[in-house]
Amino acid sequence: GEEIAKATGAKTVFAVHLSINNYIKEVHEAQAWNFETAKTIEFEACRKAFKVLQVSEVYSEKFPFMIYKHKTEIVPNGVDYAAFGNAEPYTHVGNKPVKIVYIGRIAEMKNIAALLSIKIPENCDLIFIGGSQGSSDLLIKDLQDKAGRVENFHYIGALYDQEKINAIAAADLIIMPSTHE
Numbered sequence: 001g002e003e004i005a006k007a008t009g010a011k012t013v014f015a016v017h018l019s020i021n022n023y024i025k026e027v028h029e030a031q032a033w034n035f036e037t038a039k040t041i042e043f044e045a046c047r048k049a050f051k052v053l054q055v056s057e058v059y060s061e062k063f064p065f066m067i068y069k070h071k072t073e074i075v076p077n078g079v080d081y082a083a084f085g086n087a088e089p090y091t092h093v094g095n096k097p098v099k100i101v102y103i104g105r106i107a108e109m110k111n112i113a114a115l116l117s118i119k120i121p122e123n124c125d126l127i128f129i130g131g132s133q134g135s136s137d138l139l140i141k142d143l144q145d146k147a148g149r150v151e152n153f154h155y156i157g158a159l160y161d162q163e164k165i166n167a168i169a170a171a172d173l174i175i176m177p178s179t180h181e
């Protein structure tokens with residue numbers, strides 16, 4: 001991306017989703033080279049970028065990102081909250097009167113195991129929205145398996161744009177298990 005920007009004179013924008021430097025506490029020895037390489041790329045991208053996009057104010061306050069506050073823009077979890085005004089009923093999944101929606105990565109750190117083990121009230125649909133990027137393939141398989149066995153348990157994968165907004169707006173309860181949320 002940097003070479004294309006140089007060749008074309010374009011401005012570069014770097015989007016930081018989860019800081020490699022701040023959120024990987026321990027790195028297995030075999031991954032150390034990959035970690036150091038990724039960290040260097042992340043730092044250099046922030047330094048050289050015209051604009052740095054962050055998903056939360058909390059991330060933007062962490063080192064080294066606070067150094068780049070003057071060129072940082074916060075885009076809360078990639079969701080334009082203004083779009084909720086155009087939300088339509090989302091009726092693609094489940095038929096229960098109460099909708100509980102989990103949205104996010106399907107990862108161990110989000111405690112998906114606890115949600116897999118709960119007994120869902122009969123009047124509720126539990127709907128999981130989350131794609132494979134940054135997610136655990138094993139946990140996705142567990143969600144798919146349970147969705148095949150339990151009527152009011154649903155895994156629908158990733159949603160984008162207005163369809164994502166519609167699904168969130170239709171929820172009676174939203175589960176967003178992240179420390180910064």
